Amino acid sequence: MKANRPKRDVHPDLARERLKCNFNIEEVTNIIDGGKDKTLERKKIEDIALNNGACLDEIPDECLSIKERYENAIRKSCIYSNIVRNEMLEITGMENFESPVLRRTADAFFKDISPFMLHLGMFVPTLIGQSTPEQMAEWLPKALDMKIIGAYAQTELGHGTFIRGLETTATYDPDKEEFVLHSPTITSYKWWAGGLGKTANHCVVMAQLYTQGECHGTHLFIVQIRDLDTHMPLPGIKVGEIGPRMGFSSADNGFLGFNSFRIPRQNMLMKHAKVEKDGCYVKSAKHGKLTYGTMVFIRVTLVSEMSFNLSKAATIAIRYSAVRRQTELRPNEPEPQILDYPTQQHKLFICIATAHAFQLTSKWLWDTFQAVMADVRKGNVDALPELHALSSCLKAVSTSDALSHIEQCRFACGGHGYMLSSNLPFIYSFVAATRTYEGDYTVLLLQTARFLVKAWEQAESGNNVTPTVAYLNRTANTKRVVWDNTHEGIIQSFQAIAAGKIGQCVRSIRDRIKSGMDYEDAWLMTTVQLVAAAEAHCRAVLVNTYWNEMIRLTKSSSANVKTVMHQLAVLYLMYWALEKTGDLLKYSSVSKQDLDDLQRRYEELLAALRPNAVSLVDAFDLRDEILHSSLGSYDGCVYERLMEEAQKSPLNAEPVNPSFHKYIKPLMQGKL
Ligand SMILES: CC/C=C\C/C=C\C/C=C\C/C=C/C(=O)SCCNC(=O)CCNC(=O)[C@H](O)C(C)(C)COP(=O)(O)OP(=O)(O)OC[C@H]1O[C@@H](n2cnc3c(N)ncnc32)[C@H](O)[C@@H]1OP(=O)(O)O
Numbered sequence: 001m002k003a004n005r006p007k008r009d010v011h012p013d014l015a016r017e018r019l020k021c022n023f024n025i026e027e028v029t030n031i032i033d034g035g036k037d038k039t040l041e042r043k044k045i046e047d048i049a050l051n052n053g054a055c056l057d058e059i060p061d062e063c064l065s066i067k068e069r070y071e072n073a074i075r076k077s078c079i080y081s082n083i084v085r086n087e088m089l090e091i092t093g094m095e096n097f098e099s100p101v102l103r104r105t106a107d108a109f110f111k112d113i114s115p116f117m118l119h120l121g122m123f124v125p126t127l128i129g130q131s132t133p134e135q136m137a138e139w140l141p142k143a144l145d146m147k148i149i150g151a152y153a154q155t156e157l158g159h160g161t162f163i164r165g166l167e168t169t170a171t172y173d174p175d176k177e178e179f180v181l182h183s184p185t186i187t188s189y190k191w192w193a194g195g196l197g198k199t200a201n202h203c204v205v206m207a208q209l210y211t212q213g214e215c216h217g218t219h220l221f222i223v224q225i226r227d228l229d230t231h232m233p234l235p236g237i238k239v240g241e242i243g244p245r246m247g248f249s250s251a252d253n254g255f256l257g258f259n260s261f262r263i264p265r266q267n268m269l270m271k272h273a274k275v276e277k278d279g280c281y282v283k284s285a286k287h288g289k290l291t292y293g294t295m296v297f298i299r300v301t302l303v304s305e306m307s308f309n310l311s312k313a314a315t316i317a318i319r320y321s322a323v324r325r326q327t328e329l330r331p332n333e334p335e336p337q338i339l340d341y342p343t344q345q346h347k348l349f350i351c352i353a354t355a356h357a358f359q360l361t362s363k364w365l366w367d368t369f370q371a372v373m374a375d376v377r378k379g380n381v382d383a384l385p386e387l388h389a390l391s392s393c394l395k396a397v398s399t400s401d402a403l404s405h406i407e408q409c410r411f412a413c414g415g416h417g418y419m420l421s422s423n424l425p426f427i428y429s430f431v432a433a434t435r436t437y438e439g440d441y442t443v444l445l446l447q448t449a450r451f452l453v454k455a456w457e458q459a460e461s462g463n464n465v466t467p468t469v470a471y472l473n474r475t476a477n478t479k480r481v482v483w484d485n486t487h488e489g490i491i492q493s494f495q496a497i498a499a500g501k502i503g504q505c506v507r508s509i510r511d512r513i514k515s516g517m518d519y520e521d522a523w524l525m526t527t528v529q530l531v532a533a534a535e536a537h538c539r540a541v542l543v544n545t546y547w548n549e550m551i552r553l554t555k556s557s558s559a560n561v562k563t564v565m566h567q568l569a570v571l572y573l574m575y576w577a578l579e580k581t582g583d584l585l586k587y588s589s590v591s592k593q594d595l596d597d598l599q600r601r602y603e604e605l606l607a608a609l610r611p612n613a614v615s616l617v618d619a620f621d622l623r624d625e626i627l628h629s630s631l632g633s634y635d636g637c638v639y640e641r642l643m644e645e646a647q648k649s650p651l652n653a654e655p656v657n658p659s660f661h662k663y664i665k666p667l668m669q670g671k672l
C-alpha cells in the first residue's frame with residue numbers, strides 16, 4: 001500500500017523564518033545526534049528505510065477498526081523487521097539493535113506503536129541481561145532473527161508496582177526436571193505485556209520461585225506460549241488481548257494465565273541464580289535486585305525517548321506557529337504570526353530547550369549505566385544503588401515533564417492541535433503511558449528518596465557521598481545559599497533547594513519518630529515531602545548535567561552555535577528558577593528584586609531566540625514521514641494538509657450517510 005504525497009512549495013512565512021537563521025543548523029544536528037558520523041549514519045539508515053515509501057498508509061490508522069489497525073500494524077512490522085534485519089543492522093552492527101535510530105525510523109511506519117516493539121525493546125534485552133552464556137547461545141540468535149517473538153510478562157492484574165507481591169508461581173519438580181507455572185488467582189493473571197495478546201509466541205515471565213518447599217522470591221523464566229506453526233495457544237495457556245486503551249492501540253497488550261504449565265528447568269534465566277537438577281537453589285548475584293535489570297535499562301533509555309517525543313511535538317507546534325496568523329495587534333495591520341506572541345514563545349521555547357536537556361543528559365546517563373554494568377560484570381556492585389536512584393528519578397521527571405510540555409504544544413496549536421492528523425494526540429497518549437509504565441512516577445521518586453535520605457545522613461555525619469549527591473557535602477549543614485544570578489549561581493540554588501528539602505524530610509521523619517511513630521509510619525507520613533525532595537534532586541542533576549554537557553559538546557563549535565546552545569541552556573535554568581520561586585525564597589537569599597530581574601531577563605531571552613526558533617526545530621532533522629503531522633511538515637502547507645486529511649474520513653466516502661434515511665428523516669417527519 002503506497003500513497004504519493006504531492007510536493008509543495010515551502011510556505012512563504014516558513015521560508016522567511018529560515019532566512020533569519022544565524023547559526024549552522026547541521027552543527028546543532030550533529031551535537032544532538034552525538035557527532036557528525038552519527039548524523040551521517042542516521043540519515044543513511046533513514047534513507048534505506050523510508051525512501052521506498054513503504055510506510056505510507058492510504059487510510060489513516062485512526063480510521064481503521066481495532067482489528068484492521070492491528071493487522072495493518074503487523075503487516076508494517078514485518079516489512080520493517082525485514083529492513084532492520086537485512087539492511088539496517090548491517091550498518092549499526094548487530095549489537096546495536098537498540099539503536100535510537102531504529103526506534104526513530106520505526107515512527108515513520110507506526111503513528112502508534114509496533115506490536116513487535118516489546119520484542120526488541122524488552123524481550124531481547126532480558127535475554128542479554130539475565131541469561132547464562134549457554135542460554136544466550138540458545139535463544140538470542142532465534143530472537144534476533146525473528147524465529148521466535150517475545151514479550152515481557154511481569155505485571156499482573158493485581159500487582160504492577162509491588163513486584164514482591166506477584167502471585168504467579170514457578171514450582172520446581174525434580175523428578176521431571178521441570179518448573180510448573182501456575183496462576184492461582186484471577187489477580188495473578190499477567191496483564192499489560194505489549195505484544196503478548198496476539199503476536200508473541202514466547203515471553204519472559206516473572207514468577208515466585210518455589211523449590212524444595214521454599215519460596216525464593218521472584219525470578220525470570222522463558223516460556224513458549226503458542227505453537228510456532230499454528231500459533232494456537234499451547235494447552236495450559238490462556239492468553240488474549242486486554243481491550244481498548246487510551247493509546248498503544250496497535251500494541252496488543254495482553255493477559256496470560258497458566259494452568260499447571262510445564263517448562264524445562266533450563267528455561268529459568270539463570271545468570272544471577274540457578275536451580276540445580278536436584279532442586280538446590282544457588283544464588284550467584286552480589287546484589288539482590290539484579291533481576292530487575294531490564295527495568296533499569298529501559299528507564300535509562302526512556303530519557304532519550306522523551307527527548308525524541310518532545311522534539312517531534314516542538315517541531316510541529318513551532319512550524320505551525322510560524323504559519324498561523326491570528327488577531328490584529330493594531331488596527332489595519334496584518335495579523336502577526338502567533339509565534340510572535342511572547343506567551344506562545346514561553347509555551348514552546350522551553351520544549352526545544354528541554355529536548356536538548358534530556359538528550360544531553362541521556363547520553364551522560366547511558367555512559368554512566370554502561371560503566372556501572374561493566375563494574376557489575378567484574379563483581380563490583382557498589383555503584384548500583386546510585387544508578388538505581390538516578391535512573392528512577394530521571395525516568396520519572398523526564399516522562400512527566402515531556403508529557404506536560406507536549407500538552408503545551410497541543411494547546412499552542414489551538415483547535416487544530418486537537419486533530420489526530422496533527423499527530424499531537426498520538427504523541428501525547430504514547431508519552432502519557434511512559435509516566436506509568438516501567439515504574440510509576442511517585443513510586444520511582446520514592447525509590448530515589450530512600451537513597452537521598454541515606455546520603456543526607458552520611459553527609460551530615462561528615463562522610464563523603466557519591467558523585468550525584470556530592471552537593472550534600474557542601475550544603476547539608478548550610479541554612480540558605482547566597483543568591484547569584486549567573487548560571488553557576490542558579491545551579492547551586494537548585495542544589496541548595498534539593499539539600500534543603502532532603503534535610504527537611506529527615507527532620508520530619510525524626511520528629512515523627514520522637515513523637516512515637518515507628519519508622520515505617522514516619523516515612524509514610526513524610527512521603528509527600530519525599531517525592532518533592534527527589535524531584536528537586538532530579539532537577540539539580542538535570543540543570544548541572546545539561547550545562548556541563550552543553551559546554552563540553554560545544555567546545556569546538558562555531559561562535560553562533562555556541563551562542564544559541566548557550567541561550568537554550570540559560571533559558572532552561574531561568575524557566576525552572578522562575579517555576580520554583582517559592583523554593584528559591586525558602587532556600588536561597590533571593591529577593592523580590594532579583595526575581596523581577598530574572599523574569600525580565602527571561603523575557604529578553606525569549607525575544608533573542610525568536611528569530612532562530614524555526615531553524616532550531618529544523619535542527620532536530622525530523623523527516624515528514626516521522627512527524628506524521630498535517631501541522632508540522634517541512635513545507636508548512638498546513639491548511640492544504642488539513643483539508644487533504646479531512647477528505648480521508650470514511651464519513652466523506654458518500655454524500656449522504658444511510659443513517660439519514662434510517663433515523664433522521666423519520667424523526668423529521670414525526671414517523672420515528
Ligand atoms: C527505548 C524504549 C522506547 C520505547 C519503549 C516502547 C515501548 C515500551 C512500552 C512499554 C513497556 C513497559 C514495560 C513495563 O512496564 S514492565 C514492568 C515494569 N514494572 C515496574 O517498573 C515495577 C516498578 N516496581 C519496582 O521496580 C519495584 O517493585 C520497586 C523498586 C518499587 C520496589 O522493589 P522491592 O519491593 O523489591 O524493593 P524494596 O524493598 O522497595 O527495596 C529494597 C532495596 O532494593 C533497592 N532496589 C530496588 N530496585 C532496585 C534496582 N532495580 N536496582 C538496584 N537497587 C534496587 C531499593 O532501592 C532498596 O534499597 P535500600 O533502600 O538500600 O534498602
Ligand SMILES: Cc1cc2nc3c(=O)[nH]c(=O)nc-3n(C[C@H](O)[C@H](O)[C@H](O)COP(=O)(O)OP(=O)(O)OC[C@H]3O[C@@H](n4cnc5c(N)ncnc54)[C@H](O)[C@@H]3O)c2cc1C
Nearest residue numbers: 152153154155159160161192193194433436437438439442
Ligand atoms: C501502556 C502500558 C504498557 C505496559 N507494558 C507492560 C509490559 O510490557 N510488561 C509488563 O510487565 N508491564 C507492563 N505495563 C505495566 C506497568 O509496568 C504498570 O502499570 C506500572 O508499573 C504501574 O503499576 P500498577 O499499574 O500496578 O499501578 P499501581 O501500583 O496500582 O499504582 C496506582 C497508584 O498507586 C500509587 N502507588 C502504588 N504504590 C505506591 C507506593 N508504594 N507509595 C505511594 N504510592 C503508590 C501510584 O503512584 C499510582 O498513583 C504496561 C503499562 C502500560 C500503561
